Amino acid sequence: MSSADEVPAAGGGSSNNINYRGQLVLFPLPFQGHINPMLQLANILHAKAGFKNITIIHTDLNSPNQSNYPQFTFKSISDGLSDESCSLINLDTSNSVINFLNKSCIDPFKACLCKLLAQVVEDDEPPVACLISDALWHFTQSVADSLNLPRIVLRTSSMSCIPAYATFVLGQQSYLKTSSLKQELSLMTEKDRQSIIYKGDSEEGNKELIASMIQETKAASGIILNTFKELEEAACLALTQDFRIPIFPIGPFHKYFPASSSSLLEQDRGSISWLDLQPISSVVYVSFGSIAQVSEAEFSDMAWGLASSNQRFLWVVRPGSVCGSEWLESLPKGFMEEVGERGCIVKWAPQQQVLAHKATGAFWTHSGWNSTLESICEGVPMICSPCSYDQPINARYVTDVWRIGVMLDNWRMNRREIGRAIKRVFDMDNDEGIEMRQRSKSLQHKVNLSLQRGGTAYRSLENLVDHICNLSF
The missing domain is CATH 3.40.50.2000 (Glycogen Phosphorylase B;)
Structure with a gap:
């Protein structure tokens, strides 16, 4: 507005x-x-x-x-x-x-x-x-x-x-x-x-x-x-x-003003500089919000899933979000060497700016409502990993009602399924990926009109x- x-x-x-x-x-x-x-x-x-x-x-x-x-x-x-x-x-x-x-x-x-x-x-x-x-x-x-x-x-x-x-x-x-x-x-x-x-x-x-x-x-x-x-x-x-x-x-409230945040965590602006160097719609942004936690085994599967997708990624790993770890101690050996410069890991990111960035092509999210709405506003399709409360509801609407994302729930948090889900969203050689992005852009247009x-x-x-x-x- x-x-x-x-x-x-x-x-x-x-x-x-x-x-x-x-x-x-x-x-x-x-x-x-x-x-x-x-x-x-x-x-x-x-x-x-x-x-x-x-x-x-x-x-x-x-x-x-x-x-x-x-x-x-x-x-x-x-x-x-x-x-x-x-x-x-x-x-x-x-x-x-x-x-x-x-x-x-x-x-x-x-x-x-x-x-x-x-x-x-x-x-x-x-x-x-x-x-x-x-x-x-x-x-x-x-x-x-x-x-x-x-x-x-x-x-x-x-x-x-x-x-x-x-x-x-x-x-x-x-x-x-x-x-x-x-x-x-x-x-x-x-x-x-x-x-x-x-x-x-x-x-x-x-x-x-x-x-x-x-x-x-x-x-x-x-x-x-x-x-x-x-x-x-x-x-x-x-x-x-x-x-x-x-x-x-x-x-959506955040659309009334230029991107701003009342984040309780310090944002790493370096994530934007990294995105500036990436091709258009090439990056999967990964963030599970401010309160969710994952086990060390899930964290390892997330890492290898991102690696196996061969997709560029910006991964927010909040300190304390991995059970038993302060930050990145649980990253599997050889992971950083394998992904090299196509991956960037930060403690927290300016999410609205990340989702609005031309390099961001998909959002792997816990399906909290703020994150879901911010992704809709930028026409970015989602990979949904809901846990509880409103998240399973939001995720089901994303995948089956609005059809702007794919489901990757906690029962399927393994590296093979992760890599497969990411490829589904980025695959522009089949109708599913193309139509998902078209519907995402259509909803973005409706936001702006409203x-x-x-x-x-x-x-x-x-x-x-x-x-x-x-x-x-």
Whole structure:
């Protein structure tokens, strides 16, 4: 969205020329995949929609770098986690941690919010129009209700995840009444369904978290989604009918601004310099996000799979992501000698820039929603290795609904299958590879249209601005 496509202010003015009287309070969940979209949303509401008074309440865990956001006010609250507990957070424990935080943060969050509301009255400042909190902060609905403050939910996963969770985790059948959505959900395999509930956490705890998230989202004043209508039309229709609250698919968030990041990890810019030297669409970019871990055996198979594909690769190996290793100690002997200069390994990369780079031809991903959406936005086909939670759902949509990728799940993480999957995506001598890239480019075009003036995401942002302003009265 260019400066010429600014969202008109409520009442018809230009959002650049108005300072909305209502203040906003945002509360991100303290994980990379949730912090990024919440801060991107804050930037959208500030720069594109004219909300100048925005406060970010955050936990001590993974607190954002405030110096990167001088336009916002930050308030920190205690989360009750010890330093030792923070150091042990991984895919096995993440949902247990979220359940813990939904209890330990109730009093600190309410105290912080009450103090902020009192300060607004004391200083005769514009009132707080609403609270925008992550959907997984389900306790915030009761706090907002007790303070007579409207709450809008930010859901950082796809729209399609909610029907899938309700159907396969909670055993509800209501979403199967929508024929197009029923057809999409029928593509989920038994392994997909089993993977949604990650066995590292308590299964009952996971179900409780999902049920509370859905229930308290329905009680909110609206829901913001980091997606666009054309990508998930069946889910959009189903949620509109079921939730009976305003739904605002205004994404992809990161496309509103030049590439930027609120990454908690330091990015290696050398990866871009390396890509500059590679041929067009020749590189497979490999990154499994900020929390996933692999065993030493899986890591070795990944290495030899990349080697056997004979494809150039940029591989993000996050320190600590290989069980039992600090970084690259588990690389098999002879690997670096075999791949030579056609491989580049970094600790972390500026992902948006990597995916937008002309040399990037495919993305081998864990299928987190941010990564999936960023790949769609650049027209880059995917190789999907989902683990749990929303990842199997995202991956199934990539491979079987949108048909812009191939599946390489954890049951087939061996060097032969890895090499074969990479070759399938890059093979331009058969219809599958060609059509996959054509569909990827088609979705990229739809993204751009949705963000232009009059597009669905553009209009959703207009509607969101009006909705927030009306909550103040």
